[in-house]
Amino acid sequence: MPDKTPEPEIKPTQRVIKKYPNRRLYDTSTSAYVTLSEVKQLVMDGETVTVRDAKNGDDLTCSILLQVILEEEAGGAPMFSEAALANIIRFYGHAMQGFMGAYLEKNVQMFTEIQAKLAEQSQGLTPEMWSQFMNLQSPMMKALMGNYVEQSQNMFVQMQEQMQKQTEQMLGAFGIKKR
Template identity: 70%
Template sequence: MAGQAAAIRVVKKYPNRRLYDTETSTYITLTDVRQLVMDSAQFVVRDAKTNEDLTRSILLQIILEEEAGGAPMFTEAVLGNIIRFYGNAMQSFMGAYLEKNLQAFMDLQVKMAEQSKGMSPEMWAQFMNAKSPMMQGMMGNYVEQSKDVFTQLQEQMQKQSEQMLAALGLKR
């Protein structure tokens, strides 16, 4: 029906580690799930027995495979720093910060794609030149968005710290 959100595709994971796409009534692979992600398809992976949501673990499995093959995106230093945030008081802030920054970067990528439609290779090279006004404007917007996200997170941390101190009977 028009106007209704598309139904979320359900993929069931069976004990034998096989994935079953209920929409196509076929078994699929992690590569197929990766393609769902690439296509921006809405889906959830559920344990066939318990109905537990396994989507995050499947996505992490795909990231692990991508990192193990080809050119990894994350350095050991980045991975180490991410691990250090688990259990840290800043864990929830770091997740939100990374998510918002990644969204800002993806928005930048969409703008670049829109601006580059119909460009010749020569025009694309000029467009990608860091000195071009268009590129400087887009990168400036990205940096500004990143700064805004960081400022918002700082403000959230300050409010939570003040609330915690007030709950303990301590005031600034």
């Protein structure tokens, strides 16, 4: 009988980068200093990156990733409009702040999945095949976008329900009942 030992789970490699007080970033995997653009490239290559303060071990990953985004936004072709950024800022301190983050994360994840499916289907196509592929994309894109819209709509409904519950709880604390 063959051995039924479970295979070890393959985990993505995690790059630990230490940030020193002089603002330099040190990649512990390569034992070399790296720049923000190199951190960006690691992320683009699918590496899991964790940035820690070299002195106290605090997790600085979000801060460094935001710096990468800031550099990209200032680099000429911004992804976010001023209105979009202003609206994101308005959610800080708002009762729905936590839900907004989850909502954005799910939408970006769905968009990435759609992009990956399209890229997978278009590999190795000749110009003629590409033309046929694009003609077939309309129904497929509608189906993919339908799933995206449905999930986005469900997240929005959940956010509304949570906000309603929080409002009722807050009003209940003041002795006010919903009619």
